[in-house]
Amino acid sequence: MPFMRDLYHQSRAAELATVPWPDVARRAFLDSQFDLQHRHYIGHYANAAFLIVERAGSPLGRLYLHADRDTLHIIDILLLSAVRGQGVGTALLAHVQQLARDGACNAVELSVLRENAGALRLYQRLGFTSVGGDTLRLAMRQALS
Incomplete structure (x- = not known):
C-alpha cells in the first residue's frame, strides 16, 4: 500500500x-x-485483480482489471511519471488484450480523463474508440477479433 x-x-x-x-x-x-x-x-469491484506493475522487482505502476461477462474492464492504469513514454503502457495494454482473448472476452473497455491527451492518443493508436462518457471522462472500447 x-x-x-x-x-x-x-x-x-x-x-x-x-x-x-x-x-x-x-x-x-x-x-x-x-x-x-x-x-x-x-x-x-470485489472480484477485480489489483496488480502492481513491476520491472526487475521494482514497482512501476498499478493495473486494476475486472472481468464482466464478455468484457475485460481496465478500472485503472497508472504509471510512475519516470516510465511514461517508454512503451510500458503499450506493453501493458497488449498484455491486457491477450488476457481478454484468453478469457474469451469480446472487448476491452476503459475510461480516460478527457484532459489526459497522452493516454488518449495511446488508446486511439491501439484501436480503442469512444463509446460515450461525460464532461470529465471518455468511455472507450476495443472490440477483439
Missing part, C-alpha cells in the same frame, strides 16, 4: 501544485482521497 499511496500522490502533484497548502495538509488531503478511491474500488 505505501507504493500505491505514493503513486497516487505523484499522479495528483501537478494538479495541487498551485494550492497554497502546507505540505502536511496536502499530504493529508491526498491520503484521504487515496483512501476513498481505494475503498470505492474494493467495494464496487
